Amino acid sequence: MKFYIPTKIFKGRDCLANNYKELLLGKRAFIVTGKTSGRISGALEDVVNILDSNNVPYAICDRIGNNPTVEECFEAGKEAREFNADFIIGIGGGSPLDAAKAVAVYGVNSEMAPMDIYNCNYSVKPLPMVAIPTTAGTGSEVTQYSVLTVTDEHTKRSFSTEDTFYKVAFVDGKYTENLPVQITRNTAVDALSHLIESYTNTRSGDMTEYVALKGMRIWGKKIKALIEGKFTADDREELLWASTLGGIVIAQTGTTIVHSMGYPLTFYKDIPHGMANGLLLTEYLRKAEEVIPEKVEILLLNLGLNSLDEFEKVMKVLLPNDISFTKNELNEWVQTTVKAKNALTCPFEATLEAETEIFENSLL
Amino acid sequence: MKFYIPTKIFKGRDCLANNYKELLLGKRAFIVTGKTSGRISGALEDVVNILDSNNVPYAICDRIGNNPTVEECFEAGKEAREFNADFIIGIGGGSPLDAAKAVAVYGVNSEMAPMDIYNCNYSVKPLPMVAIPTTAGTGSEVTQYSVLTVTDEHTKRSFSTEDTFYKVAFVDGKYTENLPVQITRNTAVDALSHLIESYTNTRSGDMTEYVALKGMRIWGKKIKALIEGKFTADDREELLWASTLGGIVIAQTGTTIVHSMGYPLTFYKDIPHGMANGLLLTEYLRKAEEVIPEKVEILLLNLGLNSLDEFEKVMKVLLPNDISFTKNELNEWVQTTVKAKNALTCPFEATLEAETEIFENSLL
Numbered sequence: 001m002k003f004y005i006p007t008k009i010f011k012g013r014d015c016l017a018n019n020y021k022e023l024l025l026g027k028r029a030f031i032v033t034g035k036t037s038g039r040i041s042g043a044l045e046d047v048v049n050i051l052d053s054n055n056v057p058y059a060i061c062d063r064i065g066n067n068p069t070v071e072e073c074f075e076a077g078k079e080a081r082e083f084n085a086d087f088i089i090g091i092g093g094g095s096p097l098d099a100a101k102a103v104a105v106y107g108v109n110s111e112m113a114p115m116d117i118y119n120c121n122y123s124v125k126p127l128p129m130v131a132i133p134t135t136a137g138t139g140s141e142v143t144q145y146s147v148l149t150v151t152d153e154h155t156k157r158s159f160s161t162e163d164t165f166y167k168v169a170f171v172d173g174k175y176t177e178n179l180p181v182q183i184t185r186n187t188a189v190d191a192l193s194h195l196i197e198s199y200t201n202t203r204s205g206d207m208t209e210y211v212a213l214k215g216m217r218i219w220g221k222k223i224k225a226l227i228e229g230k231f232t233a234d235d236r237e238e239l240l241w242a243s244t245l246g247g248i249v250i251a252q253t254g255t256t257i258v259h260s261m262g263y264p265l266t267f268y269k270d271i272p273h274g275m276a277n278g279l280l281l282t283e284y285l286r287k288a289e290e291v292i293p294e295k296v297e298i299l300l301l302n303l304g305l306n307s308l309d310e311f312e313k314v315m316k317v318l319l320p321n322d323i324s325f326t327k328n329e330l331n332e333w334v335q336t337t338v339k340a341k342n343a344l345t346c347p348f349e350a351t352l353e354a355e356t357e358i359f360e361n362s363l364l
Numbered sequence: 365m366k367f368y369i370p371t372k373i374f375k376g377r378d379c380l381a382n383n384y385k386e387l388l389l390g391k392r393a394f395i396v397t398g399k400t401s402g403r404i405s406g407a408l409e410d411v412v413n414i415l416d417s418n419n420v421p422y423a424i425c426d427r428i429g430n431n432p433t434v435e436e437c438f439e440a441g442k443e444a445r446e447f448n449a450d451f452i453i454g455i456g457g458g459s460p461l462d463a464a465k466a467v468a469v470y471g472v473n474s475e476m477a478p479m480d481i482y483n484c485n486y487s488v489k490p491l492p493m494v495a496i497p498t499t500a501g502t503g504s505e506v507t508q509y510s511v512l513t514v515t516d517e518h519t520k521r522s523f524s525t526e527d528t529f530y531k532v533a534f535v536d537g538k539y540t541e542n543l544p545v546q547i548t549r550n551t552a553v554d555a556l557s558h559l560i561e562s563y564t565n566t567r568s569g570d571m572t573e574y575v576a577l578k579g580m581r582i583w584g585k586k587i588k589a590l591i592e593g594k595f596t597a598d599d600r601e602e603l604l605w606a607s608t609l610g611g612i613v614i615a616q617t618g619t620t621i622v623h624s625m626g627y628p629l630t631f632y633k634d635i636p637h638g639m640a641n642g643l644l645l646t647e648y649l650r651k652a653e654e655v656i657p658e659k660v661e662i663l664l665l666n667l668g669l670n671s672l673d674e675f676e677k678v679m680k681v682l683l684p685n686d687i688s689f690t691k692n693e694l695n696e697w698v699q700t701t702v703k704a705k706n707a708l709t710c711p712f713e714a715t716l717e718a719e720t721e722i723f724e725n726s727l728l
Contacts (some may be wrong), residue, residue, distance in 0.1 A: 001375040002383075009367040011570065019366075206375065206605065207575075214574045241570065 026087035029058040032100035037092035041134035077106020094138030101146035137187025139247020141169035173237030181229035190274030194246030215245035220303035260340030393422040394449035396464035401456035405498035441470020458502030465510035501551025503611020505533035537601030545593035554638030558610030579609035584667035624704030628697040
C-alpha cells in the first residue's frame with residue numbers, strides 16, 4: 001500500500017486569514033478561478049486582500065467555465081508565463097481547481113503542445129499551487145488529478161503526477177455558503193461518489209478504508225439537510241470536510257467506473273458531474289454487492305441507511321432528472337467507457353455487459 | 365486545524381523491494397543506523413543491496429546508540445558532509461530515525477554549532493531522507509520531530525521543522541520480527557502513548573481523532589499477543605502500522621505531559637522510553653478522565669478494555685519494573701517537566717501539583 005498526501009491542509013472558519021503566510025508561496029501569483037465562483041464565495045476578495053497587503057503582484061484568469069478544456073488551460077498557462085508567475089492560486093469548484101493544475105504545468109513549459117500534458121511530457125516542475133475550494137465535492141484540493149475535456153475525443157480525460165498535488169489547501173466551509181441548493185446536492189453526491197468508489201475499489205486498504213468510512217459517516221449525517229435544502233454553517237463545514245476526505249482517498253486508490261461512465265453523461269447531455277455519478281451509483285452498488293456484500297453493508301451502515309433501496313430513494317430525491325436517454329446512445333458510450341483505466345480497479349469485472357446493464361438499469 | 369503529513373508511505377511486506385526506486389533520493393547516500401538494529405532486522409542488507417545494484421555510493425554510520433546525544437549527531441553530520449552525501453537513509457528504532465533528522469540538518473550546514481539545531485538556525489535545507497523503522501513504536505518515520513539528549517541539561521529535547529519530515533518511509537513489519545519480546549512491548553507502549561496523548565491532547569481534532577482511534581483499535585487487538593509474547597507476521601505488521609498511525613497523529617497535535625515526564629525516567633534511571641511512558645499512562649488517564657470522561661471512555665472502548673483498572677493491569681503485565689524511586693527524585697524532576705511545552709496541550713491543567721501526583725501515584 002502507498003499513502004501519499006503531501007498537501008498541507010488548513011481547515012476551519014477563517015483558516016485562510018489565520019494562516020495567510022502559507023498562501024504566499026512565491027513573489028508573483030497567477031489566480032485561476034471560475035467566472036463567478038471566486039467572487040460569489042468571497043474567497044477571491046480574501047485572497048486579493050492578502051496579496052495586496054503583502055505587495056505580491058497578481059493576475060487573475062477568471063474565464064474557467066465548467067468542464068474546462070485542455071485548450072483553455074493551455075491558453076491560461078501562456079498568460080501565466082507572460083506574467084512571470086511563480087505560483088498559482090486555484091479558487092473554485094472542481095473545474096478551476098483542476099484547471100489550475102494544468103496551468104501550473106503549462107506555465108513553466110513553453111515547449112509543450114497542449115496534449116503533451118497527458119504524457120507528463122514536461123521538463124520543468126509545475127509551479128507550486130494553493131487551493132481554495134468553493135464547492136464541497138471535487139476534493140481536487142488534495143488530489144494529484146486534473147480532469148479536462150478533450151474536445152476531439154468527445155470525453156474527459158485526467159492527467160496526474162506527484163507534482164500536481166497542491167502544496168497548500170484552505171478548506172473553509174464559509175466559502176461554500178452561497179452555493180445554490182441543487183449545486184450543493186450535485187457536488188455533495190460527487191464527494192459521496194469519491195468515498196464510495198474508493199472504498200469499493202480493489203486498491204482500497206488500511207488508511208483509505210477508514211478515512212472513507214469516516215467521510216461516509218459525516219456525509220450520512222447531512223442527508224437530512226441535503227434533502228431539505230437548508231444548511232447551517234456547520235453543515236457546510238462538514239460537507240466540505242467529507243469532500244476533502246473523499247479527495248484524500250481517491251488520491252490513493254483512484255475512482256472506479258462510476259466516474260468513467262459519468263463522463264459521457266456530462267459531455268453529451270450536459271449533466272453536472274456529481275449528478276452524472278449519482279445517477280449511476282445505485283446500480284453500481286447493486287453489482288458491487290454481488291461480490292463484496294460485507295463492504296456494501298458496512299458502507300450503508302456508515303451512511304445510516306438500511307438498504308440499497310433506501311440509498312436509491314435518497315439519490316432520486318437529491319438528483320431530480322428528466323433527461324431521457326436512448327438505448328443506442330448508451331450502447332455507443334459504453335464502447336468508450338469500458339476501455340477506461342478505472343475499469344481495472346472495479347470490484348466486479350467491468351465488462352461490456354456489466355457496464356451496459358448499469359447504464360440501462362440506471363438511465364432507461 | 366492543520367493536517368500535514370508529507371511523507372510518502374509505503375506499507376506492507378517487501379514494500380522496499382517493490383518500490384526500490386523510491387529509496388534513491390540522490391546520488392550519494394549516508395546511512396544512519398543503530399549498532400545492531402540495521403543488521404538484525406535485515407533492513408540494512410536490503411538497502412545496501414539496492415544501493416549497490418544501482419551504483420549509488422554510500423557510507424554507513426552505525427554508532428547511534430539509544431537516546432542519541434546532540435553531539436553524536438553533530439559528529440555524524442560532519443561525516444555526511446565529508447562524504448558529500450546528498451541524501452540520508454535512517455534505519456532503526458526511534459534513536460537512529462531521530463538522529464538521522466539531525467544528521468540531515470548538520471550534513472549541509474557546516475557553520476552550525478551543535479545547539480543551533482534548537483533554534484532551527486540553519487541556512488541550507490536539510491538533506492532529503494528515507495526512513496525504514498525496525499521497531500513498532502517511534503512513529504518517527506512520519507513525524508517532523510527529533511528527540512535528542514542534551515547532556516548538559518540532563519534531559520531530552522526535541523527539535524522540529526517542516527523540513528525534517530522524511531520524504532519516504534518504508535513500513536514493513538518483517539523488519540521488526542527479530543525484536544526481543546520486551547523491546548516489542550516497550551515500543552508498542554510508546555506507540556500507544558502517542559495515540560493516547562494525541563487523542564486526549566487539546567489540539568486533537570477531526571483527522572487526528574479518527575486516525576488515533578483506528579490505531580487504538582488495531583493496538584487493542586494485539587494486547588493478547590503482547591501479553592503472551594508471541595507474534596505472527598500479521599501481528600508484527602499491525603503493531604508497526606499502529607505505530608505509524610501514532611506518528612501521523614502526534615505530528616499534528618504533539619504529545620502531552622506523559623512524554624515530557626517520561627524523559628527523566630530515561631535520563632536518570634535508564635528506563636527505556638516506551639516503558640517510561642507506560643509507567644505514567646494510567647495515572648495520566650485518571651486525571652484526564654476527570655475533565656474529558658467521554659473521550660477516555662471512547663478510548664478504552666476502542667482498545668477493547670472495560671476500565672482504567674483493566675488498562676492498568678495490562679500496563680503492569682507488559683512493563684515489569686523493579687526500579688524504585690524516591691520522593692526527592694520525583695520532586696526534583698517535576699521542577700523541570702512542568703516547564704515543558706507539552707504541558708500546554710494537556711487536557712487538564714498540568715500544574716506542579718498535578719504532575720507531582722501523577723509521578724507519586726505511578727512510581728512510589
